Amino acid sequence: MTTPRIAIAGAGLGGLTCARVLQLHGFENVTVFERESSPDARQQGGTIDLHAGSGQEAIRTAGLYDEWRALARFEGQEQREVDHATAALIEHQPAEGDFRPEIDRGQLRQLLLDSLMPGTVSWGLGIESAAPGEVTFPDGTADTFDLVIGADGAWSRVRPAVSPATPQYTGVAFVETSHDNDEELLELTGQGTMVAAHEGLLLWVQRNSGNHIRAYACMRAREDWRPSNAELLELYADWHPSLKAFLAGELIHRPLYALPVPHAWEHTPGVTLLGDAAHLMPPLGVGANLAMEDAADLALAIAEHGVRDGVRAYESVMLPRAVDAQERTNAGLQDMVPERPVRV
Template sequence: MTFPRIAIAGAGLGGLACARVLQLHGVDVTVFEQEPAADARPQGGTLDMHTDTGQVALRTARLDEQFRTLARPEGQQIRGLDPHTAEVAMDEIPAGDFRPEIDRGQLRGLLLDSLSPGTVHWGRPVAEVTATGDGARLTFTDGVTQDFELVVGADGAWSRVRRALTGVRPVYSGVTFVEFGLDDADRRHPALAARTGQGTMMTKAGGKALVAQRTSTGHIRCYATFYAPEDWTTGLDFADSAAVRTHLLERYAGWHPDLLAYLESHDGGFAHRPLNVLPVPHAWTTRPALTLLGDAAHLMPPLGVGANLAMLDGTELATALATAPSVEEAVRTYEAGMLPRSIETAKACATGLHDLLSDDLRSMAA
């Protein structure tokens, strides 16, 4: 059987999962990634792998056993604290390993190590994607072009492939994250480490939340989350950590000092992460040479489902490509399942984002 030439734009979790399953079926695939190397930047915090999405993808990729050696079932703990007293209002540790946690960097490394050497071409940013008579053409930022029978957009929120397929761009959700962290927390910040627990600590009131997540390395990644206009950072220099800290402490004034200590004790700088989302529904008419997965297809609030869906997207697309009689039929089959699923999940995430910033502590565990 002759398989098509396939390119994947983006070496995130979804693109790598797709490449892994394609290679398991003997399908040649090339992944193009704009970053210069796998370790060019930190990969973010911790992820919970869901039984019906992320774990299904890992089994399809035949990486479930390796995942189990890295995952942390104890990371499923979720603790809610009262913002004004710092008292524990909710503390849940699910039985078993329904949604075991794994560091995003570890999961990406697992996927990368599973691929044939040379599959990922690092430092190859895509400038433009155009449909041709019998496929699609990638134009890279250095002007070089390459043609493929199928180009898969796994290139995230600001996808170049999406630009060629739908032209739809993300919009600001009205909610922003400010990310910061505590290194070697058990030794350097033992009180905050104990308050965080083994998984995720959350507290919220008045349209503001504070989230802390433990990783496998003893690092605690934190997020100040709140409603804000898109231009709220005007006049605030994020290179000036002291000014950002002062601003956040003022914004969270009245919260218990033991919780404000997360902001006061952090190591390093602050990173601004405005939450952008794609409109719901985001759908398109199937085109045989182009398709999307993950955030490129359904960018939604980061409430624990994005990575899971991206990996499921990638493995389902790869399976369809390896088994369908044509690229067009494979893409049509994949999109017929992915699009309705992503639309319903995006609707739920939109509601969940506002639940996150409500005053109901119980909604944290949803």
């Protein structure tokens, strides 16, 4: 019997997990198409907590659980909340157990990449558009597959093959900064996550590996707002100087987008979605875990039922699960950055 040809758009955590599990089950004719030119074309983002019931199960299904545990930072489960005006500790949750240890996204991605058969990822060759069983590349050439999987994120080029939905601005913006080997900031952050909040402004700080810190100033703002350092500090003028120190340095502006809830589509043979392409939601620790869970579930369903019936079985589980996660993260974003008059 001919091995099905499967195309996966996007070499993120979801797409790579799906390719790995498919290959473990004998599906060798799998190609991941990635628009970026190489694994190191850009920095892969911050730290993610891999949850016991979803992301960890996916990495176990991928046969990489022990390798992941060797990289995971169990101490990163520590949570700290401090007062915005004094920086005094308000609440402390020490790192306990192994429910959601942290790992740098780049480390996890590299672990998945190293597990794939040579040549699985076609670097510098993204999918421009898709139809059931067919992909078109940026140069206008096309190819056919038994299945096209859209794992290509928020602005998926595969999604229009099954749904007209597009991401909408949530009204919340993150402004990211980063710091290396700053002992005072590291001490204030602790081993995991530190937060402070006041009157609709939030500071969310995470420790990554190698004494690297990523900080996020979070607020309701116009979609096109791009503050300078001085403008950002003015918003946080009455905060403690040690907390305002996190806002120094180069600013990366990240308006948050989400797909409508519920986002569903009629089953379309030859194409499906996973991860942010299927259910983009606020970044509250769920998205990467859900993408990997989607990926493992889809690959296992294909292995058990074949491409056509497997995709249908996967979607019947994934779509309602995604709605629940979207509703929870939307509510979480509302709690984290409450509705207030737009300040900027």
